[in-house]
Amino acid sequence: MQENKKPSIIIFLAILGLALIWGSSFILVKKSLAHYSALQVGALRICSASLFFLPIFLKRFKYMERKHSLSFLSAGLTGNLIPAILFAIAGQHLSSALSGMLNAFTPLFTLIIGILFFAQPFLWKQMTGILVGLLGCLGLLFAGQGFNIDFNVHALWVVLATFLYGINMHIVKTKLSDLHPLTSTAGIFMMIGPLALGLLYSTGFFEIPLDNEHLWAFISAIALGLFGSAIGMLAFNQIIKWTSAIVASSVTYMIPIVALGWGFVDGEAIYFSQVLFMFVLLAGIYLVNKSKA
Numbered sequence: 001m002q003e004n005k006k007p008s009i010i011i012f013l014a015i016l017g018l019a020l021i022w023g024s025s026f027i028l029v030k031k032s033l034a035h036y037s038a039l040q041v042g043a044l045r046i047c048s049a050s051l052f053f054l055p056i057f058l059k060r061f062k063y064m065e066r067k068h069s070l071s072f073l074s075a076g077l078t079g080n081l082i083p084a085i086l087f088a089i090a091g092q093h094l095s096s097a098l099s100g101m102l103n104a105f106t107p108l109f110t111l112i113i114g115i116l117f118f119a120q121p122f123l124w125k126q127m128t129g130i131l132v133g134l135l136g137c138l139g140l141l142f143a144g145q146g147f148n149i150d151f152n153v154h155a156l157w158v159v160l161a162t163f164l165y166g167i168n169m170h171i172v173k174t175k176l177s178d179l180h181p182l183t184s185t186a187g188i189f190m191m192i193g194p195l196a197l198g199l200l201y202s203t204g205f206f207e208i209p210l211d212n213e214h215l216w217a218f219i220s221a222i223a224l225g226l227f228g229s230a231i232g233m234l235a236f237n238q239i240i241k242w243t244s245a246i247v248a249s250s251v252t253y254m255i256p257i258v259a260l261g262w263g264f265v266d267g268e269a270i271y272f273s274q275v276l277f278m279f280v281l282l283a284g285i286y287l288v289n290k291s292k293a
Contacts, residue, residue: 015250025232026262027262028228029220033088036214040199040200046189046195048229049226064187072184075171075175078164079171081195084224086164098152100256101140102159105137109162110165111130113167113170136283136284140274140278172184
């Protein structure tokens with residue numbers, strides 16, 4: 001079948017568009033936190049994405065089986081709900097640029113978790129990439145102005161979120177690979193949507209007036225769900241369908257650069273040492289992907 005083949009320019013533009021969507025999510029978290037708590041931002045993000053997938057769920061429910069329920073829940077918690085809250089917690093203390101840079105640690109965690117817990121084959125060529133990537137991550141955790149050592153404990157929330165992303169990748173691959181990506185994604189969000197709605201209710205979100213003061217924070221959180229969680233995931237799955245997981249993962253290199261750009265525009269403090277270690281981390285990811293290819 002040749003219909004799935006797309007010109008290289010289309011694939012490049014799709015990857016670029018996805019990088020812009022996901023790279024912008026960190027500044028949207030920051031803007032949402034202006035008037036909402038971290039729990040509210042994370043839960044509202046998931047609720048809006050769940051509403052997006054509701055029509056898809058109703059159409060594809062017939063393809064789902066009871067055995068998928070636990071996998072839907074675990075994938076939803078590790079890949080969406082808990083990380084959304086963790087990134088919001090980190091956003092209360094970190095710049096959006098630093099959060100975006102640390103997010104690039106996800107592919108390394110995915111590889112390490114796969115080797116340790118999912119019997120993924122290990123190539124010694126990958127060790128160099130892992131070590132370089134770890135060096136870049138540690139540099140981001142400790143780098144300050146003028147290369148001063150300034151450990152930022154709040155950055156660990158982002159590291160924990162990327163660790164959960166790594167677990168999620170393998171849950172989806174091993175437990176939900178028999179389903180169409182649209183079916184599995186819709187099932188995932190339908191499992192965690194009610195949990196997110198319950199969180200919103202428990203935090204008193206529905207008692208907050210939607211006035212001019214809160215409007216932009218509300219729109220930012222909704223955009224997080226619709227674009228960052230829903231449309232972004234659909235676009236990523238489509239790119240994989242057109243090409244391969246390795247080609248699709250090239251978006252990893254662009255996301256922190258987009259986040260860095262938004263941080264600069266927003267007047268955040270960005271240190272040269274952070275930018276340097278970000279590229280060290282990306283170099284590690286490149287070496288890992290090169291060895292896999």
